[in-house]
Amino acid sequence: MSTDAVTMDKIVSLSKRRGFVFPSSEIYGGLGSSYDYGHYGVLLKDNVKARWLEAMVRERDDIVALDSSIILHPRVWEASGHVSGFSDPLVDCRTCKQRFRADHLADPEHQELRCGKRPSKRPGETPDCDLTEPRNFNLMFQTRVGAVEETGVDVYLRPETAQGIFINFKNVAQIARRKPPFGIAQVGKAFRNEITPGNFIFRTLEFEQMEMEFFVPPDEADEWYRYWVDARLQWHLRYGVRESHLRVRPHDADELSHYSSATSDIEYLFPIGWSELEGIANRGAFDLTQHTDASGTKLEWVDAGSGERFVPYVIEPALGVNRSMLTFMIDAYDEEIVGERERTVLRLHPQLAPVKAAILPLIGKDTGMVEKARALYEELRRHYSVEYDDNGAIGRRYRRQDEIGTPYGLTIDEQTLEDDTVTVRDRDSLAQERIPIGGARGRIGELLAADWKTPKSG
Amino acid sequence: MSTDAVTMDKIVSLSKRRGFVFPSSEIYGGLGSSYDYGHYGVLLKDNVKARWLEAMVRERDDIVALDSSIILHPRVWEASGHVSGFSDPLVDCRTCKQRFRADHLADPEHQELRCGKRPSKRPGETPDCDLTEPRNFNLMFQTRVGAVEETGVDVYLRPETAQGIFINFKNVAQIARRKPPFGIAQVGKAFRNEITPGNFIFRTLEFEQMEMEFFVPPDEADEWYRYWVDARLQWHLRYGVRESHLRVRPHDADELSHYSSATSDIEYLFPIGWSELEGIANRGAFDLTQHTDASGTKLEWVDAGSGERFVPYVIEPALGVNRSMLTFMIDAYDEEIVGERERTVLRLHPQLAPVKAAILPLIGKDTGMVEKARALYEELRRHYSVEYDDNGAIGRRYRRQDEIGTPYGLTIDEQTLEDDTVTVRDRDSLAQERIPIGGARGRIGELLAADWKTPKSG
Numbered sequence: 016m017s018t019d020a021v022t023m024d025k026i027v028s029l030s031k032r033r034g035f036v037f038p039s040s041e042i043y044g045g046l047g048s049s050y051d052y053g054h055y056g057v058l059l060k061d062n063v064k065a066r067w068l069e070a071m072v073r074e075r076d077d078i079v080a081l082d083s084s085i086i087l088h089p090r091v092w093e094a095s096g097h098v099s100g101f102s103d104p105l106v107d108c109r110t111c112k113q114r115f116r117a118d119h120l121a122d123p124e125h126q127e128l129r130c131g132k133r134p135s136k137r138p139g140e141t142p143d144c145d146l147t148e149p150r151n152f153n154l155m156f157q158t159r160v161g162a163v164e165e166t167g168v169d170v171y172l173r174p175e176t177a178q179g180i181f182i183n184f185k186n187v188a189q190i191a192r193r194k195p196p197f198g199i200a201q202v203g204k205a206f207r208n209e210i211t212p213g214n215f216i217f218r219t220l221e222f223e224q225m226e227m228e229f230f231v232p233p234d235e236a237d238e239w240y241r242y243w244v245d246a247r248l249q250w251h252l253r254y255g256v257r258e259s260h261l262r263v264r265p266h267d268a269d270e271l272s273h274y275s276s277a278t279s280d281i282e283y284l285f286p287i288g289w290s291e292l293e294g295i296a297n298r299g300a301f302d303l304t305q306h307t308d309a310s311g312t313k314l315e316w317v318d319a320g321s322g323e324r325f326v327p328y329v330i331e332p333a334l335g336v337n338r339s340m341l342t343f344m345i346d347a348y349d350e351e352i353v354g355e356r357e358r359t360v361l362r363l364h365p366q367l368a369p370v371k372a373a374i375l376p377l378i379g380k381d382t383g384m385v386e387k388a389r390a391l392y393e394e395l396r397r398h399y400s401v402e403y404d405d406n407g408a409i410g411r412r413y414r415r416q417d418e419i420g421t422p423y424g425l426t427i428d429e430q431t432l433e434d435d436t437v438t439v440r441d442r443d444s445l446a447q448e449r450i451p452i453g454g455a456r457g458r459i460g461e462l463l464a465a466d467w468k469t470p471k472s473g
Numbered sequence: 474m475s476t477d478a479v480t481m482d483k484i485v486s487l488s489k490r491r492g493f494v495f496p497s498s499e500i501y502g503g504l505g506s507s508y509d510y511g512h513y514g515v516l517l518k519d520n521v522k523a524r525w526l527e528a529m530v531r532e533r534d535d536i537v538a539l540d541s542s543i544i545l546h547p548r549v550w551e552a553s554g555h556v557s558g559f560s561d562p563l564v565d566c567r568t569c570k571q572r573f574r575a576d577h578l579a580d581p582e583h584q585e586l587r588c589g590k591r592p593s594k595r596p597g598e599t600p601d602c603d604l605t606e607p608r609n610f611n612l613m614f615q616t617r618v619g620a621v622e623e624t625g626v627d628v629y630l631r632p633e634t635a636q637g638i639f640i641n642f643k644n645v646a647q648i649a650r651r652k653p654p655f656g657i658a659q660v661g662k663a664f665r666n667e668i669t670p671g672n673f674i675f676r677t678l679e680f681e682q683m684e685m686e687f688f689v690p691p692d693e694a695d696e697w698y699r700y701w702v703d704a705r706l707q708w709h710l711r712y713g714v715r716e717s718h719l720r721v722r723p724h725d726a727d728e729l730s731h732y733s734s735a736t737s738d739i740e741y742l743f744p745i746g747w748s749e750l751e752g753i754a755n756r757g758a759f760d761l762t763q764h765t766d767a768s769g770t771k772l773e774w775v776d777a778g779s780g781e782r783f784v785p786y787v788i789e790p791a792l793g794v795n796r797s798m799l800t801f802m803i804d805a806y807d808e809e810i811v812g813e814r815e816r817t818v819l820r821l822h823p824q825l826a827p828v829k830a831a832i833l834p835l836i837g838k839d840t841g842m843v844e845k846a847r848a849l850y851e852e853l854r855r856h857y858s859v860e861y862d863d864n865g866a867i868g869r870r871y872r873r874q875d876e877i878g879t880p881y882g883l884t885i886d887e888q889t890l891e892d893d894t895v896t897v898r899d900r901d902s903l904a905q906e907r908i909p910i911g912g913a914r915g916r917i918g919e920l921l922a923a924d925w926k927t928p929k930s931g
Binding site for chain 2: 309
């Protein structure tokens with residue numbers, strides 16, 4: 016079948032079945048749009064973050080890492096405009112008491128939510144709610160630091176990691192001895208009290224962001240903006256997302272945030288349609304200027320030699336870890352008939368795959384095979400994320416590894432006992448090669464380092 | 474000088490100077506006990522987490538990873554006992570209006586806080602406040618999910634990651650095909666609204682935890698408890714913490730939490746005195762039983778074959794990432810006179826060091842040396858976290874690397890231009906060896922993989 020037949024339900028089901036993602040607090044009936052990540056989910060998510068950090072920090076000389084707090088001084092969010100402007104217009108239905116985003120009411124995908132008191136029909140046929148006028152609700156979660164009311168301080172859970180970067184601009188620039196162009200990258204949790212989260216881990220109240228703020232001389236901003244739009248597109252392609260399922264959509268003038276002179280979304284063709292995967296924005300001097308005005312600390316670049324000074328412009332590529340992980344899973348999902356059996360396979364890039372190789376004795380109860388397989392496993396685990404499995408029929412064990420996206424299967428069989436060779440099974444082509452067991456470590460290393468072509472069609 | 478002369482102030486100063494840790498929201502006057510991590514802080518912290526996950530998950534067959542949400546269903550915290558019992562007894566001073574933990578008033582280290590209206594003298598000589606009776610204040614941060622008051626749900630920011638593990642016990646055990654003994658490990662943020670945080674990153678409102686819940690048959694609990702106390706002590710030693718600065722302190726009966734039959738702290742000799750670095754607790758069946766009762770979902774282990782069933786006991790080793798990082802920095806901090814110069818050096822274990830090797834052209838303006846050094850840097854960066862630096866006098870560059878704990882310095886000099894050899898400088902012994910430039914990658918790999926003996930005394 017075509018991978019285009021992938022549905023969100025299939026991804027949700029695979030995620031639960033194999034322990035990538037569980038509904039959070041499930042034994043208590045769940046908490047809307049909240050998810051916990053199981054073993055393979057943690058490994059996949061960590062690989063996504065590692066590949067992003069590698070491309071942003073490790074492979075470059077001009078970007079450093081930062082990890083700022085989730086709870087910042089409340090004035091940060093006044094200066095950034097979030098206290099006054101980070102809100103959704105909401106309407107209530109007087110009949111069913113449900114609440115909706117006013118700007119979403121026209122979307123066909125939200126029609127079926129209305130009206131909760133009446134049986135829902137197809138979108139468009141659903142009876143309308145009796146709606147109130149829109150009211151604005153801030154999306155930031157609020158809490159209080161300090162033990163009691165009279166001495167406490169109202170604070171917010173950050174709705175983005177970016178502001179933690181801007182307020183540290185001066186410290187970082189000085190210590191890292193950097194002059195623009197240079198960037199600061201951060202991976203961390205953010206929280207948004209959205210009224211309509213959903214679509215599995217596409218949009219959740221609590222999520223992880225990967226944001227990089229690239230500070231440039233103002234007259235180079237347009238050029239760097241184009242550079243980052245392209246660089247970020249290339250990153251998704253590098254890790255195997257199909258080109259035909261990606262597109263760059265520049266924002267129209269009326270969509271732009273007030274601080275941005277140009278923004279592009281990298282969109283992916285999700286099962287719910289083309290939607291934002293990553294945003295790249297030219298934020299100009301807005302953020303540094305706002306925090307300079309609000310704090311009295313000049314956030315600008317000064318050349319110690321020439322005395323030249325300017326407020327850098329900022330180019331920001333930003334995406335969600337969870338949404339990126341979802342994209343990789345959706346794009347990698349495939350079902351096919353092999354022989355007479357159907358198999359589900361995640362054609363993940365080997366560098367993203369939670370497990371790089373499975374070590375499998377062909378017959379799980381054969382002491383000789385188990386011994387050889389365990390020895391190989393003990394050697395390989397010191398270098399790669401690998402799994403040993405001797406439990407059940409070999410076909411079932413392969414299918415399990417296919418579903419978690421393990422690119423290579425090393426099988427120890429009768430012949431291994433005779434000549435110390437093992438077979439290496441390729442997840443995608445199902446081709447098998449036989450190599451000396453002593454060469455397994457090197458061969459896996461070669462395969463992981465090799466250029467990888469996505470085996471997906473379409 | 475002796476490393477025992479290390480003070481918290483010196484660590485704070487080094488952290489700021491070299492970009493490990495900054496006071497958070499500094500341009501807005503800071504937010505009490507909140508810190509942001511700069512480039513080297515991120516790298517060091519990530520290494521601490523990676524070494525913990527390696528020891529917990531990668532090197533074992535019986536522990537899997539999990540990443541649960543910060544905001545869980547509020548009933549989780551009712552069942553766990555946190556809503557009713559996770560509180561501090563606080564007292565107010567009627568004179569100075571300051572607030573204190575009632576159970577801390579007797580500690581000499583808190584004496585100087587009292588009374589804020591009067592000039593503070595030495596501990597013990599300070600005039601007493603006029604104190605109210607103690608009142609209990611819950612340490613959990615509260616916030617509200619949902620856009621408005623009438624439909625919202627009060628929730629908490631998790632004060633520990635452990636509960637997210639317990640409520641996922643059934644999902645994980647089924648999917649991972651595990652039977653006790655097996656464990657679930659998690660690294661993630663937790664939040665505690667403490668009235669007396671402090672001592673730099675020793676205790677902060679927002680911190681990262683590394684917790685592992687090990688589920689065992691009840692009759693094996695004592696044995697596994699002893700096993701984990703020892704295994705965790707060995708981990709700190711493995712990464713270079715001095716044995717003389719570590720001790721295991723079993724809790725007295727009157728210190729034990731109500732759910733625990735045995736708890737030990739691994740304590741470290743911080744500049745503030747012996748204090749908890751890690752806790753290992755035998756939590757018995759308390760947590761799984763509480764969540765079974767509250768949720769109606771049986772959290773127990775059932776053998777599909779024999780029908781045997783039991784509620785596993787839990788052994789929990791738990792420590793803070795930030796406190797562990799602080800411990801490694803304090804323990805690694807040293808000052809010594811070399812020649813006629815004083816140098817500060819972080820004698821971090823190479824596997825924890827943010828940067829593994831610095832590549833330094835002896836003369837930063839020598840085109841030939843720079844070219845060779847850049848080529849070596851480009852090769853090494855594909856394999857290790859390395860830095861290139863040609864900025865300033867070589868002595869200053871060495872001192873900078875010493876302060877961030879870089880174990881190896883590769884220097885390109887006149888002789889390199891003649892015979893393609895480089896010197897490798899050892900951070901601790903200052904010994905230099907000369908090797909062929911083509912062998913640098915292999916040599917660094919050897920050095921990083923070699924057994925490492927802490928060069929610290931005392």
